[in-house]
Amino acid sequence: MKPYYKILILIIILSLFNCKKDIVIQENQKVSVFDYDNIQFNNKLKFTNHTFSGETEITKDKHAESGQYAKYLDGEISPYKIGIWKEFYENGKLKSEGKYLIGRYVQCCLTGHCLRYYNYKVGNWKHYFPNGTLKLNGNYSLKKLAIETNCGGDFIKYGILDSDAKYYDDKGNRLKENTEKLKLNYEKEYTHTYPKMYLIPDPENDNIILTEFDK
Incomplete structure (x- = not known):
């Protein structure tokens, strides 16, 4: 086999493991059980009883946002937000506030089982207009979702925005129509997680949800 054919095959194999794809997740589906604590590859964050318990670093961009990032075991700052976060507009007014947690799941890499990490929202979140008026007040309820991997x-x-979330216009008036569309917009535009994730309901199956994810 010619050398460039070998290189092409290697590139194809690596792309299958590293490319971004949609992943289907579904509520209450039976899933595989892995012993996370014994998976060494890509085990970069400290967890205790499936909850992040490592060190954190306060963000340095305090004019735009306020919160903490998780630190890797080697002391390097990760891109994963943890705890209470606040985001601000350029005029200094509060844009959003709420809590982030860090989750993990098992993927198959070239070296075997490896860990993948992600952020998700949980608890009460509030979003505001630039004039300071409340835009959204809702709770993200914790769900256990099955995830399709390779x-x-x-x-x-994963935290999912409750259906009884309250939406407002920039005058402070409560919006009561098209709330499902508003909910979808907020899931897509205001879920500032890492990697970027947002939920898209499948019209043919109420239990299936698509999310942009690192597969």
């Missing part, structure tokens, strides 16, 4: 599946914990 090694049999795993599960993730």
Whole structure:
């Protein structure tokens, strides 16, 4: 086999493991069980009882946002937000506030089982207009969702915006129509997670949800 054919095959194999794809997640589906604590590859964050318990670093961009990032085991700052976060407009007014947690799931890499991390929202979140008027007041309830991976599946914990979230216009008037559309817009535009994730309901199956994710 010519050398450039070998290189092409290697590139194709690596792309299958590293490219971004949609992943299907579904509530209450039976999933594979992995012993996270014994998976060494890409085990970069400290967890205790499936909850992040490592060190954190306060963000340095305090004019735009306020919160903490998780630190890797080697002391390097990760891109994963943890705890209470606040985001601000350029005029200094509060844009949003709420809590982030960090989750993990098992993926199959070239070296075997490896860990993948992600952010998700949980608890009460509030968003505001630039004039300071409340735009959204809603709770993200924790769900256990089955996730399709390339090694049999795993599960993730994920915060989903409740259907009774309250939406307002910039005059402070409550919006009561087209709330499902508003909910979808907020899921897509205001879920500032890492990697970028947002939920898209499948019109043919109420239990299936698509999310942009690192597969």
